[in-house]
Amino acid sequence: MDTLTPAHSEPAQGATMRRSIINKIGPPVLLVLIIIGFYWKLTLTSQFTWLESPDMANQVMPWQNVQAMAFHRGQFPAWDPYLWGGQSLIGQAQPGSAYPLNWILYSLPLKNGQIRRSYLHWYVALIHALAALFGYWLCRDLDRSRLASLIGGTAFALAGEVGNTDWPQMLNGIIWAPLVLLFLFRAVRGRRPLLSGALSGFFLGMSWLAGHHQVPIFLTYATAGVWIFFLFRGKRINWNVLKLAGIFAVFLVLTSALQVLPAVEYSKLARRWVGDIEPLRWNDIIPYTIHRDHALNLFAIFGLILPGVHAEVDPYVGFVILSLAGLGMALWWNDIRVRVLFPRPSRCFPWISLCRFAADREGAHACHGRVPLQFRRRDFDGLRIRWPVGAPGIGLAAQDGDLGGVRRRPDDGPHARRHVQQATTHGS
Numbered sequence: 126m127d128t129l130t131p132a133h134s135e136p137a138q139g140a141t142m143r144r145s146i147i148n149k150i151g152p153p154v155l156l157v158l159i160i161i162g163f164y165w166k167l168t169l170t171s172q173f174t175w176l177e178s179p180d181m182a183n184q185v186m187p188w189q190n191v192q193a194m195a196f197h198r199g200q201f202p203a204w205d206p207y208l209w210g211g212q213s214l215i216g217q218a219q220p221g222s223a224y225p226l227n228w229i230l231y232s233l234p235l236k237n238g239q240i241r242r243s244y245l246h247w248y249v250a251l252i253h254a255l256a257a258l259f260g261y262w263l264c265r266d267l268d269r270s271r272l273a274s275l276i277g278g279t280a281f282a283l284a285g286e287v288g289n290t291d292w293p294q295m296l297n298g299i300i301w302a303p304l305v306l307l308f309l310f311r312a313v314r315g316r317r318p319l320l321s322g323a324l325s326g327f328f329l330g331m332s333w334l335a336g337h338h339q340v341p342i343f344l345t346y347a348t349a350g351v352w353i354f355f356l357f358r359g360k361r362i363n364w365n366v367l368k369l370a371g372i373f374a375v376f377l378v379l380t381s382a383l384q385v386l387p388a389v390e391y392s393k394l395a396r397r398w399v400g401d402i403e404p405l406r407w408n409d410i411i412p413y414t415i416h417r418d419h420a421l422n423l424f425a426i427f428g429l430i431l432p433g434v435h436a437e438v439d440p441y442v443g444f445v446i447l448s449l450a451g452l453g454m455a456l457w458w459n460d461i462r463v464r465v466l467f468p469r470p471s472r473c474f475p476w477i478s479l480c481r482f483a484a485d486r487e488g489a490h491a492c493h494g495r496v497p498l499q500f501r502r503r504d505f506d507g508l509r510i511r512w513p514v515g516a517p518g519i520g521l522a523a524q525d526g527d528l529g530g531v532r533r534r535p536d537d538g539p540h541a542r543r544h545v546q547q548a549t550t551h552g553s
Contacts, residue, residue: 160254167246188220196231216391221336223384256300257282263303284442294336304328326373330380
């Protein structure tokens with residue numbers, strides 16, 4: 126019998142190592158290239174900009190430039206001395222003063238005392254690239270194939286709230302949702318549970334540091350619901366899950382405190398114009414008519430699959446993504462491997478999405494006036510002016526990653542793959 130000599134085995138080992146490296150870094154690199162190509166007008170030319178709007182030019186840009194100038198003076202940008210006789214920047218939360226990734230932008234060389242426009246263009250493109258990578262890693266951790274994870278990550282980054290939102294202070298909060306859920310599910314599955322619980326809380330804290338408080342509040346409530354689901358899943362309290370949830374909460378509080386504490390103090394002094402006659406204080410109830418006027422109406426639901434059909438916020442995700450998400454849920458809903466290997470994580474996603482969807486249809490659902498879907502909590506009250514597709518978006522992305530025909534299980538049959546191929550072909 127012939128045996129491999131060291132001279133023959135070394136090339137084989139080298140080829141195996143190269144394939145392993147390519148398999149690990151190839152899909153993430155491809156995702157980043159897809160995002161850069163999608164935003165080619167911003168990244169590869171100087172003829173377009175995302176800054177040409179009143180909010181961006183008169184609000185976001187001044188925030189960023191004031192903070193960048195403070196960084197270059199060796200100061201932390203906690204205070205804005207130029208408006209209203211001086212006011213807290215970090216207390217407003219939206220400027221993102223406490224967000225570590227913003228500090229990289231503020232540290233880059235300035236041009237005429239301001240951030241270069243090209244830096245801001247790449248800044249937005251890289252936010253979407255991070256969203257794609259985080260969505261990809263979530264799908265991979267749910268044991269999806271590389272192809273399915275590419276689809277899920279791309280869907281999360283380029284559709285729904287992430288794909289249709291311009292404000293970076295909103296985007297920076299949304300993109301951490303996949304990592305929050307990734308490590309939460311690792312914790313409850315017993316995969317390095319203490320570290321995973323801590324990282325889940327840390328990444329939710331990063332969402333709070335990122336800027337606008339709207340997405341972090343929704344994400345915190347959604348995450349709390351998932352913890353409660355696993356806590357009582359066995360029809361009795363799971364004390365191990367409760368311990369992990371406590372670790373999660375500790376790291377959430379420690380990470381987010383730099384932004385949350387100043388924001389709480391500032392909110393007690395702030396006034397907000399919401400469309401009513403007088404500005405409201407932090408503890409005032411927003412009139413119900415304001416919610417009704419800005420809620421997701423029945424007509425806008427068609428905007429999920431038809432581009433341009435929306436009132437204010439564009440919820441468009443596309444027919445293909447919705448079809449693949451629905452097919453993924455149908456094929457995996459009763460799969461024993463999902464129920465055993467993963468303690469029903471995929472079932473959490475649709476419920477998060479559906480609850481968020483129902484709550485936003487102010488006055489337009491059958492239970493209106495009968496079931497308390499119109500939350501009267503003050504922390505929710507100021508948030509429903511916009512319909513965040515972030516929670517449904519991560520649910521759709523994860524279900525896109527549930528494609529039965531492109532899982533990496535070797536025992537998958539051709540039946541599911543055929544359905545996926547047909548759905549993709551007809552959807553395209």
